Amino acid sequence: MQNLPLYKQLADHYLNAIRCGTLKLGDRMPSVRKLMHVHGVSLSTALQLCRQLETEGWLEARPRSGYFVRQPRRVRLIPAQEPTIGKIIDPAQFVGIHEKVSEIIAQGQRQVKCNLARATGGPALYPHQQLRSLTVSTLRRYPELLTKTITPGGNRELKAALAKRALDSGISTSADQVIITNGCIEALNLALRAVAQAGDVIAVESPTFYGLLQVLESLGMKALEIPTSPSTGISVEALELAMRTYDNIKAVVVVPHLQNPLGSMMPDQHKQKLVALCEKQGIPLIEDDSYSALADGDKIPTALKQWDHSGNVIYCASVHKILAPGMRVGWILAGRWQERVNMLKYAHTRYNEELSQIVTATFLLSSAYDRHLRKLRSSLAVQREKMAEAIATYFPEGTRVTMPAGGVSLWVEMPAGTSSRAVFDAALEESILVSPGLMYSNSNRFDHFLRINCGMPYTQDLDDAMRLLGRIIQHQASSKQHIAA
Amino acid sequence: MQNLPLYKQLADHYLNAIRCGTLKLGDRMPSVRKLMHVHGVSLSTALQLCRQLETEGWLEARPRSGYFVRQPRRVRLIPAQEPTIGKIIDPAQFVGIHEKVSEIIAQGQRQVKCNLARATGGPALYPHQQLRSLTVSTLRRYPELLTKTITPGGNRELKAALAKRALDSGISTSADQVIITNGCIEALNLALRAVAQAGDVIAVESPTFYGLLQVLESLGMKALEIPTSPSTGISVEALELAMRTYDNIKAVVVVPHLQNPLGSMMPDQHKQKLVALCEKQGIPLIEDDSYSALADGDKIPTALKQWDHSGNVIYCASVHKILAPGMRVGWILAGRWQERVNMLKYAHTRYNEELSQIVTATFLLSSAYDRHLRKLRSSLAVQREKMAEAIATYFPEGTRVTMPAGGVSLWVEMPAGTSSRAVFDAALEESILVSPGLMYSNSNRFDHFLRINCGMPYTQDLDDAMRLLGRIIQHQASSKQHIAA
Known part of the structure; x- marks a missing residue:
């Protein structure tokens, strides 16, 4: 922060004094003249300093008395605005997001002092020591792991571990049903390619993760944005309206828990309605459940997939956000598109490297997880x-x-x-x-x-x-x- | 081999005797009667034994004298037949290969005693100890590698190492141009998606790697099979003819060196002609160069990419066959589709895990490679x-x-x-x-x-x-x- 203009450096200095209580609510701020004297600065700098703190709400100016410490304004910790439901839904469009954001993404790849753009925790939040020693012991256990052909169909231990952990989300499945992918993003690609084609309309939350919009764009699909509440997630009513308006919706993609970017959580009742609606309309429902293990409390929220009795829900998730941002272990339960997704995964990228699969499996099965x-x-x-x-x-x-x-x-x-x-x-x-x-x-x-x-x-x-x-x-x-x- | 019928076990016994010279060319085989006596077997078993070796060409029957050891027939070590060029090319077709081979692939995933279906060497051929210790030392060097966000755009060290090694194939490129992929198969997917769409016709070698046919099928593209010689690779004449016949060919995919499955090597002159033809016709040329480092001799064959002056050649390769079948490190030089392939890779699977990237980079840069x-x-x-x-x-x-x-x-x-x-x-x-x-x-x-x-x-x-x-x-x-x- 040494590059800050002098008045801002001084503003920080006094802000610290306010925050640690040296200057209290109602205290008088040193006069402009005093500030000039003490800090050896010009009148203009001293004035800028005070105006800065006034603008930020820390000081108030009283006529002819000078500046006083005031109770700062506080931002209301209330949800961003609820969307307006019932109005006409925007027409579906070919996503033009990549052009819009590619430059932002490219710029974001610079080294910065403070990265607030990530959607993962910092490295300190994840068990790097444990994963490191599991990696070393896995290589000891399977000395030829890096040089032998990868086990076809994904590592069995990992598939079993994921099937077991899926129980916590209310999902009853078997290891055979689990298809391992390169992160959740490949899972979403495969799911969309399994059920839709270029030119098709896909209903998504609004706002939604730009990564999803990019996937749609890269596949030549159209995004239909459905109003989504910051508290309860996608509006099932609005989706129903959209389904009545458009007869060519080929899939719905939803993040039911800790939606990205809203952080919303769908109530169970909404989830049930959503699953039933999609099933009734014969429209595949793709669930991205990457975040649910990060929900407060000890109970992992129930996945949409739990209410799926016809294989109409394709469940996608990964360990990226919850276990290891440096590992690309995702998975998919593809319901009635199991065979097609299996084929697509094979043609797409073959099988994942086995080392991180085994490390993940071992960790997921331990109480350390x-x-x-x-x-x-x-x-x-x-x-x-x-x-x-x-x-x-x-x-x-x-x-x-x-x-x-x-x-x-x-x-x-x-x-x-x-x-x-x-x-x-x-x-x-x-x-x-x-x-x-x-x-x-x-x-x-x-x-x-x-x-x-x-x-x-x-x-x-x-x-x-x-x-x-x-x-x-x-x-x-x-x-x-x-x-x- | 204990499960073999008795007569086959005995046939093996005598075959060994022939192969190690105990029974020489022209020697008389023990009589059927003697075989019955010595091995305590039935007449029918003794006869089956002799007939088996006769069928296999090791014995000949001489009337009223019995069986004699003969010079076995030898298969001619000559190339499989050259294709017929000049005849009408098969019409392009939507690849129906997956249905045809999915069951074979599924069955091939069983554990077998002897796997002759692989397209890689056995694990003993690859430097598993060195890769293992590089993995361990990499984790020591970057303790948070598994838990921190992956460096955007692929690991810089690896991109530089690949650019350097590409010099050996005659390719002059820079680290910036290298896009890291999940094996060569993802590279091929990205290349095809960059230049063509569902419904487009892609010219491929015939025979060609079934993996490529599956990729085309999964992308809804049509394969046009071009006659390919077991010695000199794709027929540039036949391709030229095809380009005159079909005006909708959107890309050509070729394995110029050690073609899979033929093992053919394109002469440099053919390569130049091919690059020039595709450039003249404005049809992108996708080069799969996964095998060239396995060619006999110390000189790695020159890539098609060397003759590419307009960015019309997309070069795809991986370390899968040459360094580590257990690692999924591939790469692509996308010529004038660089930006589009970058976008597709990001939307497809984000970035590869960094651990195997760094391990590969370190190994490629060492003389151990x-x-x-x-x-x-x-x-x-x-x-x-x-x-x-x-x-x-x-x-x-x-x-x-x-x-x-x-x-x-x-x-x-x-x-x-x-x-x-x-x-x-x-x-x-x-x-x-x-x-x-x-x-x-x-x-x-x-x-x-x-x-x-x-x-x-x-x-x-x-x-x-x-x-x-x-x-x-x-x-x-x-x-x-x-x-x-």
Whole structure:
């Protein structure tokens, strides 16, 4: 932060004094003259310092008395706006998202000081030591593992372990049904290719993970965005309306738990209705369940797949977010498309490397996995709290933020009109990476949102970055108002 | 082999005596009466024994004198037949290969005593100890490798190492141009998806690797099979003719070196003509160069890509066959489709796991890699020789076999009319897995061929299996003649 202009450095200095209680609520801020004297700065710098803290809500100016410490505004920790249901659904469109976001993704691949764009936890949250020693012992157990032909059809131990763990989500399946993939993204590709073709319409949540929109685009499919609530997930009513309006929907893709980016959780009743609706309409339902193990509490939420009695639900998941972001172990339960997905996986990428499969299997079957999950969930809960607090403290008035019941992200609605693209650019200048809302939809409905990662421990550096980000948003929000005015 | 009928066990006993010189050329075989007495077997068993060895060509019956050891027939070690060029090319067809071979692939996933269906060497041919210790040291060097987010865009060290090694194939490229994939099969998928769509016609070699036909089928593309010579590879003349006949060919896929299954090597002049033809016609040329490092001699053959001046050649390869069948490290140089392939790879499977990328990079950059290749090539040369010898010795008259200048497979033409499917079934009964010719084409042109792996050291067990396989083919070939007569 040494590159900050002098007035901002001084503003930070006094902000620290306020936050640690050296300057209390109602205290008078040193006068401008005193500030000039003490810090050897110009009048303009001293004034900028005070105005900065005023803008951020830490000081209030009283006529002829100077600046006083005030109770800062706090951002309302309430969900981002509920979508309007019942209005006409946007027409399905060929996804043009890649062009829209490829530059953002490319820029995001730079090394930055603070990466808030991830959808995983930081490395410290995952059992790297245990996975490392399992890797070494697996190689000892199977000395030729790297050089012998990979066991066809996926590693048996892993398939059995995943089938066993799926019980926790209410899914009753067998090892034979499990198809191992390169992460959840390959699972989604296979699922979509199994049930639909180029030109077909796929119903998705809105906002939805840009990765899904990219997959649709790469497959030449059209996305139909269905309003989705930050608290209860996709609107089953809106989906039903869409199915009445469009007769060419070939699949529905849903993240029922800790939806990305909203963090919403579908109530069980909604899940049942959704499964029944899709079955009745004969439209395959693709469930992306990558996050459910990160939900607060000890009970893993029940998968849509539990209510599936006809094989109409294709279940996709991975260990990427919950066990090891460096490992590409995903899987799929393909219901009545089992044979076709098996064929596609074989033609697509053959089988996954066996080393990480066996390591994952061994860990999943151990009690260390349960301990890991408990620790992971409680660390994430603390970190989410801290990040929400930072947003409440530093982000400008008019910001809204959803507190999801688990997971690694917060979905932040900035004051109306604030451009997430402009915030992205300005933050990147300061070596802070955020995930702008415009990536999560083909509409411009989420252009003033950000997805903020909370997978990292809340350190002083992170606090500095959040404060700086708050200022950037403040700046963008007020310049927007300026233009509007 | 304890399960063999008694007469076959005894036939093996006498065959050994013949092969080690105890019974010499022209020697009289013990009489049937003596065989009955010595082995305590029935007349019928003794007769069956002699007839078996007669059928296999080791004995000849002389009227009223009994059986005598004869010079066995030897299979001609000449290439399988050259294709007929100039005739009308088969119409392009939607590949129906998966249905045709899925059952064969599924059956081939059983544990067998002798697997001759692989297209890789046995594990002993690859540096498993070195790769293992590199894995362990890599984890020591990057303790959080399994749990931190994967470096975007593929591991830099590996991309640099591959660019450097590509120089040996005459390719001048940079690390930036290298896109890492899950094996060569993902590279082929991405290349095809970059340049063509469902319904498009793709020109392929005939015979060609069934994996490629499956990829085309899974993408809804049509295969146009171009006659391909067992010695010089795809016929550029036939391809030119096809391009005149069909105006909708969207890509050409070629394995210029050690073609799978033929083992053919394109002469440099053909390669240049092919590159120029495709460029002139504006048809993308996809090169699968998975095997070239297995070619005899110290010079790696020059890739098609070397003659590519317009970015019209997409180069695909992997370390699967040459370094580690258990690792899924492939790569692609996508020419003028670089950006599109990058996007497709990201949407397809994100990035490969980093552990095997770093291990591969480290090994490729060491001199151990050159030593490994030299050893691998010379082991394969010995093993190919032994297998060809076994085929010459045990397979029935009328068999032809190509001796490729490198690689892990022999392409065997059985006597006309012999069904490779029947041989596959009968061999599997004996726990021997072969790769039937019918998998390598949509036509029935190769139904009497087998691809035989020669990646394993030639042991007594393997010799037993080859002898048994020879008998099976003999049986199928003569039963076919029987039906024909």
